[in-house]
Amino acid sequence: MRNNRRRRLAVVIAATTASACLSSCSFSIGTGGESESAGSGGVDFQGLKSATIQIEALGTFVSPTEGGYESAGRGSGFLISPDGYALTNNHVVSGAGTLEVWRNGDQSKALSAKMIGSSECLDLAVVKIEGGDLPYIAFREDPISTADEVYAAGFPLGDPTFTMTKGIVSKADTSADTPWASLDHVIEHDARIRGGNSGGPLVDHYGKLVGVNYAGDEEHDTNLAIHRDEVQRIVKDLQAGKNVLSLGINGEALVDDGGKGLGVWVNSVASGSAADKAGVKAGDLLTSMEGVAVGADGTLADYCSVLETHGQDSTISVEVYRTADDSYLRGQFNGEPLTPTTAVSAGVGGTAQSADGGGFTTVADDSGAVRVDVPQAWSQVDGSEFVDDKNNRFFGLEVSSDIAQYKNGWGAVGASVLASKEAVDSSSPGELLDWAARGLPESGCASRGRMDYRDAQHTGQFEAWENCGPTKAKYIVVAAKADSGRYLALVAVQANTADDVAAADRVVNSFAVGL
Template sequence: MFTQDHSAGRRLAGAAAILAVGGFALSGCFGGAPVVEPSSDAAGFDDLESATVYIKGQGTFIDPGTLDDAEGAWIGSGFLVSEDGLVMTNNHVVTGAGTLNVYIGGDQGQETRATVLGASECLDLAVIQLEGNGFPFLDWHDGDIKTGLDVYSAGYPLGAAEEFTLTRGIVSKDDFPLDTQWASLDHVIEHDARIRGGNSGGPLVDQDGALVGVNYAGDDSLDYNFAIHRDTAEEALPKLAAGESVDSIGINAKAWVSEDGTMAGVWVSSVDAGGAADAVGIEPGDLVFKLAGVSVGTDGTLADYCQVLRTQGSDGTIDLQVYRPSTDELLDGQINGDELVVTASDAFGGGPTDTGGFTTVTDDSGVLSVSAPAEWAQVDGTGFPDDAGNQWLGVSAAPNLQAFWETYEAAGLQLMGVEGAGTSAEDMLATVSQGFDGACSPVETGAPYDDGLYAGVYSEWECGTTTGAIVVSTLDSGGNNVVLILQLVSDYDKQEALPEILATFQANF
């Protein structure tokens, strides 16, 4: 199963880090179209950090197979390709973002205004324009890209949030096609300059600091790392900078197949305001069934979807059929043509999941909140004092709270928070972990956690054969502790509930 290598698409990298479900883990113009030309003034390897940018995004998304939207934040990377402020990154880092905060060289004191010029879901590339001029920038690698070439991955990965990192490796496989859930590329580079969540959109460079590719995907378990080939990125750059549609209708897309295999399509997590998808009436949470009469997403990749766009042209008039789970309706229309209209109601009897969706639960004070499965209907929002005299806030949700509190065989969550305790995340995790340590088998202990908003540590246990139990302890700069305890029993708990919970838990002290 392919997933992106970053925390984009909300705070989902935390889910990939904590519970390994297998597979690959993810990474209008000012005054007219910019001219993109190589230059001898490009930054070299020693100045690589100055031309690599740190991107923070925030927006509202609907995750595949769910019905409720949730606001979240994520991080990604990018790199400057011109002195007048053109930045290349990934589509999944910017599309659907309500706000983007961009920092030059990762320096939090140098935030720069940014505007998205163009993006492509099939290429997983995007170009944004920074306000200003005279920026350091990178040039393209000159010559063939061959197996064995020394390369370096630069960016701002999770676990080292807001800090520039650089890893070294070689090109393992120099040029091959690769279809994933969120992209379809004819030219991809495999390398072992290790990347992590947050590296999405960051540069892969040679020993001179020249661009070899754009990092966009990886597999932590197998140490596979993938970059979009230089030739693809360089060819797309001037078109995207000019605002042209390149293999795109303007969505944050992911191929989706239901657990029982009866339903498939391309899931729309978010929509680019003003793009072709927005104009026809596509909404976040829609499932694109057919494009030009072709069923798409059935193999779990964007291959068929992108082949249609390349055949018809992104600016062509393309017949479209969409399923809207929130209303259980089929809609028909045309990209660059007729708007969507409802053609069938009560189409599938309730949508792509057999769950009741998610609902937001809060503690009694309203400070803590998290999105929990609707069937976890028993909720307790009371707080409690600890032995040191600190007053904790707390909210728990489960199908059966008593069973959740007393056993390790019942699903549920408990979110707790305290102001000003000043306890380190590591010490807090050790305290909260005592019950699990005595009853369950450890899978991961004291690993770094960073989802772009909260940073700290987490541990994971197996309790019997059916329950995965996870504790995440987070700590912010104000000395406020936030602790999330989870018990996950079913496949739904682990595959659907976990990402939603990690993407939405927060404490508004």
């Protein structure tokens, strides 16, 4: 759960089956010593308070609702070794300027903590405090089963008072995609957690670690913890300073008022990370990676799938909408840094401002190979294939507020996005523009000339036409070749108002091709 932040979030939980087992325990808190059962090492149940820590992340974050602000949000964590290594959630600590830690509920002495390693997709991070022979929590060795009694420890709501809640395992091993994580192995339980419990331990009655709490839904009484097995799989890498499925952002999938995914919002960026070197800033919205729309379902699932497929150290293309100056950028993680894309609206005397009228939505062709952001009012889509007069097959779509009128005249606004691998050998961007211009002069359209077009993935030309048809429409066409050489793309936008012209920039700067 996120602390001190207002959010409009969706949680998607896909369940799997689990076996059942029941164990009993007593509920008490103290400062005790070692466990005598269910695993070796670490504190026992009475010693949990001594090994659980409260973490305060200090720094500047950018909220989609509050803008930039100085944050001193608090979460929880716990020591996992006597030499001061501690586990928490990535979203508690990533991107912070400084980290302070309190042990044993003692607010009189703050300790400095150092970030060691993190995982955005698994929402885990390891930090380290100075010290030796410290109490720590050991991993449970027994299987984890449905109906096992569990306890959530931590510091909810930023309160410095150590707190524990009791419950049972509802689902012993399920998957869960949330706006800030994507996990294959999660424990669902009913030991209630609240904001500030993030990163705290979920333990059994011996005080052994069952999972790491990271999300909750009070309305549906759902509490989620990262499964012990998932934690053990990467904890040694994190302790060694190796990030896992991480580019250095503290982010979340952002949705609009209607629940439609808009992209992955960047709350903060870790200094020196791949995201930082690429030029990603807090307040950016990541819309596409490697041609895949991210955050479209309101979760981090697609973002993490791209990282899993390509690896966090690979060169990964990314498209960004920068809210601070209303611009669009393309670039690469571990490659070419972000650069502004061409503002095609300038070709017809427009500006690169966002269009009004209800925001944008992402649409795709029937094959799923071509995606683009369009105004929500453009609700009619034809995603069928197209074959040109050279017999080249194009994947793509046409989208409009009135698709029939858009295809047959100048009365309706809309856009066409086409891409072809076959056309690479038989056509050029200039020839595509020639093809797109056929019949335009007969409709009264006047060209303002051709201009160079370039973004982080494509090179070509664009042409702007004015005074088309009885509505005096504007028609903007971009033809470009992928720098990889894989395909040719054609993007056309028909605009009847200033808002439509502004929307052309979003359309052109958001199209993604997965050929």
